[in-house]
Amino acid sequence: MNDSTHWLLGRLDASALPFWDALQHPTTKNVINAVIASGAASMVVLGAIAVVIGLTWTRRWGWLWREWLTSPDHKKIGIMFIALALVMLARAVIEAVLMRLQQAFGLDGGFLTADHFGQLFTTHGTIMVFFMAMPFLTGMINYVMPLQIGTRDLSFPVMNQISLGLTAAGAAVVMISLVLAPFSTGGWTGYPTFTGHAANPGAGVDYWIWAVTLSTLSSTLSGINFAVTIYKRRAPGMSWMRLPLFTWTALCTAILMIFAMPPLTVATALLALDRYLDFHLFTADMGGNMMNYINLFWAFGHPEVYILILPAFGIFSEVFSTFAGKTLYGYKALVIATLAIAVLSFTVWLHHFFTMGQSAHINAVFGIATMLIGIPTGVKIYDWMLTLFRGRIRMSVPMIYASGFLMLFVLGGLTGIVLAVPSVDYQVHNSLFLVAHFHNMLIPGLLFGMLAGTNFWFPKAFGFRLEERWGRRAAYAWIIGFMLAFFPLYALGVLGMPRRTVAFFTPAYLPWTLTALVGATIVLLAMACLVIQLWVSVRDRHLNAMPIGDPWDGRSLEWAVSSPPPEYNFPVIPEVYGRDAFMLEKERGKAYQVPDEFPDIVLPANSPMGVIFAVTGTAMAFGLTWYQWWMVLLAAGITLAAVIARGFCRNTTRTLSGEEVRRTHLTWLAQVRATTPVARSREQSTDNRGLPVPPVEGAIQ
Amino acid sequence: MPLIAGCSDAHLSFLDPQGPIAAAQRQHFWWVIAITLTVVLPVLVLTPLILWRYRYGGRARYRPQWEFSLRADLAIWGIPLLVFAVLATLTWRSTIALDPYRPLVSDQPPLEVQVVGFDWQWLFLYPEQGIATVDELVIPAGRPVSLRLTSASVMQGFFVPALGSQIDVMNHMVTRLHLEADAPGVFPGRNMQYSGKEFYRQRFVTRALSADAFADFTHQVRAQGRSFTPEVFSLLMAKNTHAALARALDGTETAAITGRARQTDDAGSPADDSTPLRFKHFPSGLFEAIAAHRAPDWSQDTSSLSTTRPLSPDSLLPASSPLSIHPALAAAAPTGATP
Structure with a gap:
């Protein structure tokens, strides 16, 4: 590296290439690792090239720009969030399988180097939390919540674009780190002093810091956006006790995001000050104390797990009620429980470090507070069971996920209680028992919830149903794969196997790691089933089309509009007369009515702000990671200029004429009248055009 | 189970x-x-x-x-x-x-042990006995052990599952832990907190001995153990595995391992992990110095400590030593020449 390129490239040089180390030290293990890392890097590069060629070939750049990238429509932003989450899910699942493969052969060695393994568990955790789970649930809330409360968009559509842009930038940084390595080996928690400059001066931790910072900024903005929208933009008559439960969980999640995300933004920013400007906030000397980081991290981290789980609870509430053909049991209890969980989630963070040496009384208090959360959660579980009780349960794909959730999640709750007892936690802390526990919460909880939600609302978003057979296969493979992959980790944890260990020297672990590998393979099959399901569904989209928009006999307002919904969602903002607003309309024969008049509709205009933030965010993070200061300054300058320029922008809305809305709506209503309603027994057949015959009380169907 | x-x-x-x-x-x-x-x-x-x-x-x-x-x-x-x-x-x-800080109730006074986590070894100091061991915690069975722990590197987690709780071990801080073994035996222990690429090798054994065997062990180490020299300390501070440290102390690869961590690939065979590293003395106040970020005081060491039991000539001979009752310990008797 000479001085003439140093200003340009910073500390980036050839050693960042994933195969460089193997060229320098061509041992067998290094070569194997270089092949794996280079393969992953070339997937990123080839994937990007394929997308560019594909878009150019089909001349879709303009379409992509106008219809998607600059669209302020909450529905399109939601879909883009979920698409991003699915891409990142694919990468992180492959990493998980690689880690299981390594540990299955990990007795006395294995095939991965310790550094490679360290990057795998760090990227896996970081991606799954910040770039899979967060965009997935943000996308879900984005898409569904405004439809459920009967509004046309979020309160701040451009800020919504910026949220997406920032998350996409963070994800891009993590993807770039595959090509220009390394990523951090400090785990998704990134505890100093290990992540300090003294122990880890390389670029890896900096990649992690900036990727996470981008993600937390994005989520804070999303939280504000969701909360304000729910507070201010509910349809007339949509009082608090009439909100669909998914919207309730969205509100609680949004509040948690507003309060829990900034501590992590601050923590990573302070860690960056330590690393870049030689502050001593979290170092071991000069008055620093890494315990402060750990407290800040979990002040974010524990509410975060409820950010992850609450939207899934909301989805399951909708799924149970819809597919049991029954009103939700204990709506008020469910709302109170959700609020209780949200509040309590801020009171338990210390249980993440019972072993850090604080007094027994403090540990006991936080252990008991943790168990307290078990009460509202348990109530929710029983409320869902009572929702199913005396219902008419259709075992559709979302119901399979939901049933799997119900039974597996309580096992995770059980092990959570075990971990919450400090005297027992001293034994299983930092072991694979812990890893098994939080995967047991997040896979049957969060991921099954999101996949159930995808199967549930996909026809709403795209106008055709997802194919059912492959959906069932995916669901069962997820359930079985999860059990085989993670139940053995409970045993390994009890046997004292630590998390994050590349290899081990205890033959007794081997049968368990091998079983876990079988489970991971089945999870990989489940992923394949999901891909096939999507492909088959797109292929048969005309057969499975359901333009009327209510394929499952839905209960809340999103089912009252066509599929896909018009960009303005509702031609006329609906009035709400009770809980389960659309079900009530249907029962009273008031659904699909012609409004008296069609006023003009004002919608937010397209804006490039999200794209600008995505590009400058990526550039700034990349420049900061590799010390390319010119790029940081340039990106910061462009961001600032764009924000100021936005302030001068006068054409922030556009108006749709009432006449045009009237024509579209009447065409759809004519289609509704011409469609034969379909009974629930034919729900999964091609007869289902999205107009249901509701089940009748007391009837045998 | x-x-x-x-x-x-x-x-x-x-x-x-x-x-x-x-x-x-x-x-x-x-x-x-x-x-x-x-x-x-x-x-x-x-x-x-x-x-x-x-x-x-x-x-x-x-x-x-x-x-x-x-x-x-x-x-x-x-x-x-x-x-x-x-x-x-x-x-x-x-x-x-079960508070790890709570002393155990017993009719015997606890054995004081000071523990320092390095990358990637554990150093055990026995202030009363004046001896030190690496990656091997030797304790008397049936008597409480009172541990004070610190880290010379990043955060680590000290854990002997068969005996009791784990506790975090942190730089510039001292944590406490109390354990006790019911009967003589060998129990695996390890670092639970990821601390870098050789983390998975950072294991140690805990050997619980009968009271007599423990006394003999300490006397044997005081007589035959290695010297805890500044070189030993700098090797501990450098990032090393147990095997690399053992080889360096035995003079075979000294040049190769100081300074930088070794490649995982060519780290030695597993047998090297069990090479015993026992020291007949260590600088007084070493634990406090490490925890306070001070340089060790090499002018005073523990070799002047008075021993509580006379050294029996028999215990110097491995064959007739009570230590040979425990095969694992006998196999791990000091082999290399004391520097």
Whole structure:
């Protein structure tokens, strides 16, 4: 590296290439690792090239720009969030399988180097939390919540674009780190002093810091956006006790995001000050104390797990009620429980470090507070069971996920209680028992919830149903794969196997790691089933089309509009007369009515702000990671200029004429009248055009 | 747990407890599971039944508007609340009883041991005995052990599952832990907190000896152990595995390993991990110096400490030493020449 390129490239040089180390030290293990890392890097590069060629070939750049990238429509932003989450899910699942493969052969060695393994568990955790789970649930809330409360968009559509842009930038940084390595080996928690400059001066931790910072900024903005929208933009008559439960969980999640995300933004920013400007906030000397980081991290981290789980609870509430053909049991209890969980989630963070040496009384208090959360959660579980009780349960794909959730999640709750007892936690802390526990919460909880939600609302978003057979296969493979992959980790944890260990020297672990590998393979099959399901569904989209928009006999307002919904969602903002607003309309024969008049509709205009933030965010993070200061300054300058320029922008809305809305709506209503309603027994057949015959009380169907 | 009991690796887990703390933890573990199952089991049993009985096309009652029952609500709030109350009581008591900082009740005074976590070895200092060991904690069985712990590197987690709790080990800070072994035996221990690429090798063995054997062990080490020189200290501070450290101290690869961490690939065979590293003295106040970020004071060491028991000539001979009762220990007797 000479001085003439140093200003340009910073500390980036050839050693960042994933195969460089193997060229320098061509041992067998290094070569194997270089092949794996280079393969992953070339997937990123080839994937990007394929997308560019594909878009150019089909001349879709303009379409992509106008219809998607600059669209302020909450529905399109939601879909883009979920698409991003699915891409990142694919990468992180492959990493998980690689880690299981390594540990299955990990007795006395294995095939991965310790550094490679360290990057795998760090990227896996970081991606799954910040770039899979967060965009997935943000996308879900984005898409569904405004439809459920009967509004046309979020309160701040451009800020919504910026949220997406920032998350996409963070994800891009993590993807770039595959090509220009390394990523951090400090785990998704990134505890100093290990992540300090003294122990880890390389670029890896900096990649992690900036990727996470981008993600937390994005989520804070999303939280504000969701909360304000729910507070201010509910349809007339949509009082608090009439909100669909998914919207309730969205509100609680949004509040948690507003309060829990900034501590992590601050923590990573302070860690960056330590690393870049030689502050001593979290170092071991000069008055620093890494315990402060750990407290800040979990002040974010524990509410975060409820950010992850609450939207899934909301989805399951909708799924149970819809597919049991029954009103939700204990709506008020469910709302109170959700609020209780949200509040309590801020009171338990210390249980993440019972072993850090604080007094027994403090540990006991936080252990008991943790168990307290078990009460509202348990109530929710029983409320869902009572929702199913005396219902008419259709075992559709979302119901399979939901049933799997119900039974597996309580096992995770059980092990959570075990971990919450400090005297027992001293034994299983930092072991694979812990890893098994939080995967047991997040896979049957969060991921099954999101996949159930995808199967549930996909026809709403795209106008055709997802194919059912492959959906069932995916669901069962997820359930079985999860059990085989993670139940053995409970045993390994009890046997004292630590998390994050590349290899081990205890033959007794081997049968368990091998079983876990079988489970991971089945999870990989489940992923394949999901891909096939999507492909088959797109292929048969005309057969499975359901333009009327209510394929499952839905209960809340999103089912009252066509599929896909018009960009303005509702031609006329609906009035709400009770809980389960659309079900009530249907029962009273008031659904699909012609409004008296069609006023003009004002919608937010397209804006490039999200794209600008995505590009400058990526550039700034990349420049900061590799010390390319010119790029940081340039990106910061462009961001600032764009924000100021936005302030001068006068054409922030556009108006749709009432006449045009009237024509579209009447065409759809004519289609509704011409469609034969379909009974629930034919729900999964091609007869289902999205107009249901509701089940009748007391009837045998 | 037959699968655990039947495995070849002895004393891996607190489910096979070898001390009073681990035994209490095993008991708590099963109690907590049993109590919590009272709310979990109904879900596991009733969910499939409900799914089947109220399936679409079945003939069970259908009440689409039914949304509340006071009795059901009392049960679903009341029973978890009751279970919570029981668990909370258990948690409060067990947490205070098993506080790692709480000295164990015993008619014998505890053995003081100071523990320093390095990358990637454990150094054990025995201030009363004046000896030090690396990756080998030797304790008398049936007598409490009082540990003070610090890290010379990043955060680590000190853990002997068969004996009791784990505790975090942090730079510039001292944590405490109390353990006890019921009977002589060998128990694996390790670092639980990821600390870099050789983290997975950062293991140690805990050997509990009878009181006599322990006394003999300390005398043997005082007589035959290695010297704790500044070179030893700088090798510990450099990032090394146990095997690399052992080779360096035995003079074979000194040049190769100081300064930089070695490649994982060509780190030595597993046998090297068991090379015993025992020191007949160490600088006085070494633990306090490390914890306070001071340089060790090399002018004074523990070799001047008075021993509590006269050295028997027999104990110097491995063949007739009580140490040979424990094959693992006999195999690990010092081999290399003392520097």
